[in-house]
Amino acid sequence: MRLHATLRATLAAAAAAFLVMLLPAQPAWAHAKLVKTDPAGGATVSAPLTAVVFTFNEMVKQQFSTVVVTGADGVSYSDGTPKSVDKTLTQPVKPLPAGAIKVVWRTVSGDGHPLEGQFTFTNAAPAPTSAAPTSAAPATSAAPVVPDTPTPTVATDRTGDSSDDSGLLWVILGAVAVVLVLAGGAVWWRRRTPDQG
Known part of the structure; x- marks a missing residue:
């Protein structure tokens, strides 16, 4: 009987130890994983691109996410911070x-596990035309009109005159x-003098 009790206790302890070893491994299975990117790594893009999109198998934390998109010139073309919606x-x-174009990214999964990676793709989209910005530039430079400047001068002159008038009034x-x-004082002195006499 004692042998059976000892055997049962040993088996129970072994089962408990096995569960303890198994439990820490479960969160590792729940880590978020990158499913795909748009554009994909190694792809060639022929249309103008406005964003790089990452799709994960579960949600990631936006506040801990960074994405740096650089060209061959080494300049970053990321526009603001990444936005997380559902699993993208x-x-x-x-x-x-x-x-x-090189993309370096880093984020954090829902369980706090950091994820990071990088990939490259080729941009073959036509460069944006600079005709529109140049035509808009003269319009903005022509916006200041010269006759607007004398108005403040007249206003300052009037305030100066009013201050001069107020100074003269105080004098x-x-x-x-x-x-x-x-x-x-003279009246008081005259009234006072007869009283003394």
Whole structure:
């Protein structure tokens, strides 16, 4: 009987140890994984691209996600921060130059596990025309009109005149006050003098 009890206790301890070893491995199975990217790694893009899209098998944390899209010139063409919706992470991009484009990304899955990677694709889309921005530039430069500048000058001159007028008014009031004080003092002195005599 004691042998059976010892055997059962040993088997129970072994089963418990096996479960303890198995439980930490479960979160690793639940890590998010990158399913696909648009454009795909090694692809050639022939239409103008506005964003790079990542699709995962589960949601990722937007606040911990970074995507850097660089051209062959080494300049970053990422436009703002990536946005996470459902299982996709979207990084807007500025107009890309022709040639090899490198994408380096990093994010965090829902269980806190970091994910990162990189890939390249080729941009064969035609470069955006610069005619529209150049034609718009003279319109903005012609916007300031010269006659607008004299208006503030006239306003400042008027404020200067009003300050001069107020200064002159204070001088006149001060002079009147001095005259009144002197006249009052003279009257008081005349009334006081007969009383002493």
